[in-house]
Amino acid sequence: MKDIKFTKNKNTVKHALQTRFENIPVIIYPDFKDAAIAVANEIAALIKIKQLEGEYCVLGLPTGSTPISVYSELIRMHKKDGLSFSNVVVFNTDEYYPIAKDSLQSFSHFMHENLYKHIDIQKENINLIDGSVSKDELYKYCKTYEDKIESFGGIDLQLLGIGRTGHIGFNEPGSMKNSITRPVVLDYMTRNDVASEFHGLENVPRKSITMGVGTILKAKKIILMAHSEQKSKIIKEMVEGSITSKIPATYLQHHENVKVLLDNGAAEQLTRIKTPWLVDTIDWNDKLVRKAVVWLCQKVEKPILKLTDRDYNDHGMTELIAEYGPAYNINIKVFNDLQRTITGWPGGKPNADDSNRPERAMPAKKRVVIFSPHPDDDVISMGGTFLRLVEHKHEVHIAYQTSGNIAVTDDYCLRYLDFLKEYQASFDAGNKTMLDKHAEIINFIKNKKPGELDMPEVRKVKGFIRRGEALDACRYFGVSAENAHFLDLPFYETGAVKKSPIGKADIDIIAKLLQEVKPHQIFAAGDLSDPHGTHRVCLDAIFAAIELLKNEKWMKDCYVWLYRGAWQEWDVDVVEMAVPISPEELMRKRNAIFKHQSQKDGAMFPGADAREFWQRAEDRNRGTAKIYDELGMAEYEAIEAFVRYKF
Numbered sequence: 001m002k003d004i005k006f007t008k009n010k011n012t013v014k015h016a017l018q019t020r021f022e023n024i025p026v027i028i029y030p031d032f033k034d035a036a037i038a039v040a041n042e043i044a045a046l047i048k049i050k051q052l053e054g055e056y057c058v059l060g061l062p063t064g065s066t067p068i069s070v071y072s073e074l075i076r077m078h079k080k081d082g083l084s085f086s087n088v089v090v091f092n093t094d095e096y097y098p099i100a101k102d103s104l105q106s107f108s109h110f111m112h113e114n115l116y117k118h119i120d121i122q123k124e125n126i127n128l129i130d131g132s133v134s135k136d137e138l139y140k141y142c143k144t145y146e147d148k149i150e151s152f153g154g155i156d157l158q159l160l161g162i163g164r165t166g167h168i169g170f171n172e173p174g175s176m177k178n179s180i181t182r183p184v185v186l187d188y189m190t191r192n193d194v195a196s197e198f199h200g201l202e203n204v205p206r207k208s209i210t211m212g213v214g215t216i217l218k219a220k221k222i223i224l225m226a227h228s229e230q231k232s233k234i235i236k237e238m239v240e241g242s243i244t245s246k247i248p249a250t251y252l253q254h255h256e257n258v259k260v261l262l263d264n265g266a267a268e269q270l271t272r273i274k275t276p277w278l279v280d281t282i283d284w285n286d287k288l289v290r291k292a293v294v295w296l297c298q299k300v301e302k303p304i305l306k307l308t309d310r311d312y313n314d315h316g317m318t319e320l321i322a323e324y325g326p327a328y329n330i331n332i333k334v335f336n337d338l339q340r341t342i343t344g345w346p347g348g349k350p351n352a353d354d355s356n357r358p359e360r361a362m363p364a365k366k367r368v369v370i371f372s373p374h375p376d377d378d379v380i381s382m383g384g385t386f387l388r389l390v391e392h393k394h395e396v397h398i399a400y401q402t403s404g405n406i407a408v409t410d411d412y413c414l415r416y417l418d419f420l421k422e423y424q425a426s427f428d429a430g431n432k433t434m435l436d437k438h439a440e441i442i443n444f445i446k447n448k449k450p451g452e453l454d455m456p457e458v459r460k461v462k463g464f465i466r467r468g469e470a471l472d473a474c475r476y477f478g479v480s481a482e483n484a485h486f487l488d489l490p491f492y493e494t495g496a497v498k499k500s501p502i503g504k505a506d507i508d509i510i511a512k513l514l515q516e517v518k519p520h521q522i523f524a525a526g527d528l529s530d531p532h533g534t535h536r537v538c539l540d541a542i543f544a545a546i547e548l549l550k551n552e553k554w555m556k557d558c559y560v561w562l563y564r565g566a567w568q569e570w571d572v573d574v575v576e577m578a579v580p581i582s583p584e585e586l587m588r589k590r591n592a593i594f595k596h597q598s599q600k601d602g603a604m605f606p607g608a609d610a611r612e613f614w615q616r617a618e619d620r621n622r623g624t625a626k627i628y629d630e631l632g633m634a635e636y637e638a639i640e641a642f643v644r645y646k647f
Contacts, residue, residue, distance in 0.1 A: 018272045018276070018279050018280050019272060019279075020279060021240045021270075021271040021272070021279065022239050022240055022270065022271075022272075023239060023240065023253045024238070024239050024252055024253055024258055024259070024260050025258070025259045025260065026239055026259070026260045026261075026262060026267070026270070027259060027260070027261050027262070028262050028263070028264065028267045028273075029261065029262070029263055029264075030263070030264055031263065032069065032227040032263040033069055035225060035227075035261040035262070035263065036067075036069035036070045036072075036073055036225075037073050038261065039070045039159065039223055039225065039261065040070050040073035040074050040077065042157075042223070043059065043070070043074065043157060043159075044074070044077055044083050046156060046157055047083065047084075047085065047087065047088060048083075050087055050156070051084070051087050055087070056087055056088070056089045056125075056152055056153075057087055057088050057089070057156055057157075058088075058089045058090075058091070058149075058152045058153065058154065058155050058156045058157075059088060059089070059090050059091070059155065059156065059157055059158075059159070060090075060091050060092075060093055060155040060157070060158035060159065060160075060211070060216070060219055061090050061091070061092055061093065061111070061115075061159055062092070062093045062094070062159055062160055062161050062169070063092070063093075063094075063107040063110045063111060064161045065533065066161035066225050066226060066227060067159055067161060067225065068114055070159065070225070071114050071115040072114075074115065074119070075115065075118040075119060078118070078119045078120065079118075084120055085119045085120050085121040086120055086121070086122060088121055088125060089125040089127070089152055090116075090121065090125065090126055090127060091127045091145075091148075091149055091155060091211070092107060092108075092111060092127065092128045092129055093129075093158075093160070093168075093169040093170075093210060093211045093216070094107065094129060094169045094170040094208055094209065094210035094211065095107045095108065095128070095129035095130070095131040095208060095209050095210075096131050096204075096205040096207075096208050097131045097138075097183060097205055097207045097208050097209050098131055098132060098205060098207075099131035099132065099205055100131070100132055101128075101130065101131070101132060103451065104451055104452075104453070105194075105197050105198055105451050106131060107128070107129070107131075108128045108130075108131070111126075111128060127145070127148060127149075129145065129181075129209045129210075130209075131205075131208075131209065133209075138183055138209075139182075139183075141209075142180070142181040142182050142183070142209065143181075145181045146180050146181045146212075146215060149211075149215065154218050154219065154220065155218065155219040155220065156219070156220050156221065157219065157220070157221045157222075157223065158216055158219035158221070158222045158223070159223050159224075159225070160216070160222060160223070160224040160225070161224070161225060161226065162224060162226050162231060162234060162235070162238065162249050163187075163189075163190050163193070163234075164189055164190075164193060164230070164231065164233075164234055165187045165189050165190055165234075165247075166234050166237065166238060166246070166247030166248055166249045166250070167187070167190065167248055167249070168213070168216060168224070168248055168249045168251075168252070169210040169211045169212075169213075169216060170184050170186065170190070170208040170209075170210035171184065171210055171211075171212065171213050171216075171248040172184055172185070172186065172187045172190065172248070173187065173245065173246045173247065173248065174245055174246070175212070175213050175245060175248045176213065176214075176245060177213055177214060177217070177245075177251050177254070178212075178213070178214040179212030179213045179214050179215075180211075180212040180214055180215050181209070181210065181211050181212055181215055182209070182210070182212060183207055183208070183209050184207065184208050184209070184210050185206060185207055186204075186205070186206060186207060186208055191204040191206070196406075197451070198450065198451050199406075199450065199451050199452075200409075200450075203450035203451055213248055213251050217251060217252075217254060217255055219255075220257065221257045221258070222252060222255055222257065222258040222259075223258070223259055223260075223261060224249070224252065224258070224259075224260045224261070225260075225261045225262075226260070226261075226262055226263075226266040227262065227263040227265060227266050228263070228265045228266060228536075229265040229266070229268060229568065230265075230567070231265075231266045232265060232266050232267065232268045232269040232270075233269055234247070234249070235260070235262060235266050235267065235269065235270070236269040236270055236271075237250070238250055238252070238260075239260060239270065240270065240271060274295075275292075275295060275316075276288070277292055277316050277317055277319075277320070278316045281319060282319075284319075284320055284323060284324070286337070287573075287574075289320065289324070289330065289333075289334065290334050290337060290338070290573050291571075291573040291574075292317060292320065293307070293330065293331070293334040293573075294334075294338075294571075294572055294573040294631065295573070296311060296312065296315055296317065297630070297631055298627075298630075299315060300315070301630075303630065303631055303632030304331050304334055304335045304338070304631050304632050305331050305332070305335055305632050306632075307327050307330075307331050308327050309321055309325060309326055309327045311327070312325070312327055312330075335631075335632060338572070338575075338628070338631060338633060339633060340356045340357070340358070341358060341575050341576055341577055341578045342578045342580065342628070342633065342634070342639075343357055343358055343359065343577060343578070343579065344388070344579065344580055345357075345359065345388075345392065346359060346385045346388055346389055346577065346579045346642075347359060347366050347368065347388075347389050347392050347394045347521065348360045348361050348362070348364070348366065349361055350362075350364035351364075358576055358577035358642075358644070359521075359559065359577065360559075363520065365393055365394055365395065366394045366395070366519070366520035366521055367394070367395045367397070367517055367518060367519045367520050367521075368389055368394050368395065368396045368397065368519055368520065368521045368522075368523070369397045369398075369399055369513070369514065369517055369519040369521070369522050369523070370382070370386060370396065370397070370398050370399065370523040371399045371401060371510075371522065371523065371524040371525065371538065371542055372398060372399065372400050372401065372470075372525070373401050373402060373525050373534050373535045373538040373539075373565075374400075374401075374402060374404040374407065374466075374534065375400045375402075375403075375404045375466040375467065375469060375470040375596065376404070376466075376469070376470070376473070376593065376596040376599055376613065377525055377535075377565050377566075378398055378400075378473075379473050379477075379589060379592040379593050379595075379596075380565065380566050380593055380613050380614070380616075380617050381525065381527070381563045381564060381565045381566070381617070381640075382523060382563045382640050382642075383477075383588075383589030383592050383593065383617070383640075384579060384581035384585045384586065384588075384589050384621070384638070384640050385523075385563075385579045385640050385642075386398075386477060386592075387477055387585055387588055387589065387592075388579065388585070390477050390478045390479060391478075394521075395483075396479055396483060397483045397484075397485060397513075397517055397519070398470075398474060398479060398483065398484050398485065399485045399487055399510075399513055400467075400470055400484070400485065400486050400487060401487050401489050401492075401510075401538045401541070402487075402488065402489055402492035402534060402538070403459075403462075403463035403466060403467070403486070403488050403492065403493070404463070404466040405454075405459045405460075405462035405463040405465075405466060406454075406459075406462070407466070407598070407599065408462035408465050408466060408598045409598070410445045410448065412462075412465065412598045413445060413458060413461055413462050413465065414442065414445055416461060416464075416465055417438055417441060417442055417461060420438065421438045424438075437457065440457070441455070441457050441458055441461065444457075444458060445458065459493070463488070465598055466596075466598060467486055469595055469596045469597060469598060469599075470484065470486075470595075470596070471484055472595040473592045473593075473595040473596065476588075476591065476592050476595060477588075477592060485513055487509050487510065487513065489502075489505075489506045489509060489510075489538070489541065490503065490505045490506055491503065491506050491537060491541075492534065501537075502537055502540055502541045502544070506541045507541055507544045507545050507548065508545075510541055510542055510544075510545040511545040511548050511549055514545060514546075514549055515549065515552070518552075518554040519554075519558055520557060520558055520559070521558065521559050521560075521561065522542070522546075522558060522559070522560045522561070523561050523562075523563060523642075524538075524539055524542050524560065524561075524562055524563070524645075525538060525539060525562070525563060525564070525565050526539060526562030526563065526564055526570075526643060526645070527563075527564040527565035527566075527567055527568065535565055539562075543645075543647075546560065546647050547647070550647055559644060560644065560645040560646075560647060561577060561642040561643070561644055561645070562642060562643045562644070562645050563640065563641070563642055564641070566613050566616050566617065568620075569620045569623070569624055569641060570641045570642070570643055572624065572627050572628065572631070572641070574643055575624075575641040575642070575643065576642060576643050576644045577641070577642040577643075577644070578624070578628065578639045578640070578641050578642075579639065579640045579641075579642070580625070580634075580636040580637075580638070580639055581621060581625075581636070581637060581638040581639065581640060582636075582637055583637045586618060586621065586637055586638050589617070589618075590614050590617075590618065593613060593614040593617065594614065596613075599613060600612060600613075600614075618638065621638035621639060621640055622637070622638050624638070624639040624640075624641050625637060625638050625639040
């Protein structure tokens with residue numbers, strides 16, 4: 001019995017050490033779907049307990065991409081397991097203002113589509129904030145909403161997401177701890193983050209109505225969820241930082257029954273994940289040693305080979321020195337590991353010793369498939385490597401996974417339609433069918449309401465525009481049209497920012513291409529911080545196709561390399577292949593990006609970064625080269641970085 005008790009206490013102490021920088025309980029899940037299932041199970045258990053007690057179960061529910069998987073699991077429980085919502089009362093946390101209830105972008109529409117219409121909840125128990133209430137009635141309306149929550153005894157369980165400004169609900173920076181349901185002016189970052197859903201920042205409402213921080217903190221239990229690297233910085237500030245009105249989510253540190261559920265991406269900036277040697281004794285391995293040494297170099301601003309025992313000891317790595325030291329031994333090993341990631345031969349160097357190279361020497365001429373989620377990700381993210389592979393005479397195929405049509409503005413579409421109309425008329429003035437269709441499309445665009453979905457013909461034209469741009473970039477790099485594959489994966493073709501889940505049809509399309517080409521190399525976008533999620537879905541589809549094909553003979557000789565897109569770069573400590581880019585190659589990469597004219601001079605969905613895609617790419621590539629230089633490697637103009645996926 002003593003042994004069992006000791007083991008339990010030891011684990012408790014170890015967890016306390018690991019989380020000692022965290023002011024809110026945090027649970028990290030490798031797969032966010034598991035987090036969603038855990039939350040759905042907790043909600044279901046609470047509903048059942050309340051049913052047995054003959055009481056209402058009062059839930060506070062948010063919108064956004066974060067809780068969708070929770071709602072999907074609750075719907076499954078209702079349909080498959082018989083979970084009833086007849087005793088559930090819901091209060092939604094926020095709504096844009098002003099906005100019509102039936103608007104596609106309204107949270108009212110979101111909740112009905114993603115939860116309420118699929119379960120047996122009583123209509124009178126659904127409390128959605130009305131974004132169409134008149135200005136004269138607004139404050140009275142907010143007070144009534146607050147009073148109604150109180151009339152049910154408060155919220156039993158409040159589910160939350162978090163914005164990049166640190167908002168919970170729509171409580172933007174500056175919100176006070178005791179704030180109640182009220183109108184709020186939305187932060188620019190918040191509006192920019194949802195601009196894609198409204199088909200442009202100019203269409204996003206400038207205000208919202210939200211439950212207050214005080215309203216949220218009155219909930220008996222709070223669960224906050226977050227996923228992806230995009231949220232990692234604000235999560236660290238919320239969990240480990242001081243309580244401040246500048247980050248309203250930090251007020252959750254006051255609550256006695258709150259927990260935060262994250263995936264690995266959202267947790268990556270937490271101290272126990274980013275620098276675990278600072279919180280507890282760890283089991284050192286090659287990856288952790290490399291990560292720690294790179295971190296130490298950046299901390300003390302020294303190259304690897306100049307680090308001393310004192311540097312290690314002064315920065316929480318005494319155990320590393322004791323186990324693997326002196327410093328020189330550690331330094332030279334990490335230096336050599338990083339040096340070997342650098343190669344000017346991304347397809348492998350023929351007739352060379354490849355034992356310490358990232359890629360194999362043989363076969364000398366490889367078949368390569370570069371997957372590009374959107375029609376410009378290939379040149380934005382790995383244009384220099386793409387060019388090098390072509391120049392080294394490898395058989396390069398580009399697979400454009402989606403049409404990218406929703407990223408083409410209406411004005412740009414009209415420009416092409418005007419050209420086509422004149423072109424058609426000049427050849428056949430008597431053929432009115434084509435001209436009539438042009439007139440119908442142009443009339444639709446000119447009368448299109450903000451946020452309205454494009455008609456299929458418009459999506460087709462916009463898809464053709466992006467296809468033409470991609471072909472132009474391929475020609476510029478020397479890839480024939482026959483090797484440019486436009487997959488047009490079905491999951492993407494909804495006409496809206498929200499996409500369908502990947503299905504068998506998507507996976508089969510990718511598997512078919514791979515089976516035809518039988519590549520020695522696959523390059524794919526591993527950028528899971530894409531704020532619109534397309535990169536993540538496209539990567540999942542590739543992984544699923546690889547799983548189908550992994551026992552094929554040719555697949556056993558295939559390397560899969562992951563690049564990152566316009567949103568962020570791999571940390572140097574995890575890079576496994578670094579391809580140097582010369583000034584001339586960087587300029588050619590820029591020119592290839594310029595071929596995508598519809599995405600230049602103000603892309604429709606730029607994300608949170610105001611720079612153009614070519615600027616982001618160059619700054620990122622130069623930044624990676626600078627880090628290598630500061631660590632003591634050779635100085636290059638720019639570097640593109642890759643991590644190998646081992647299936």
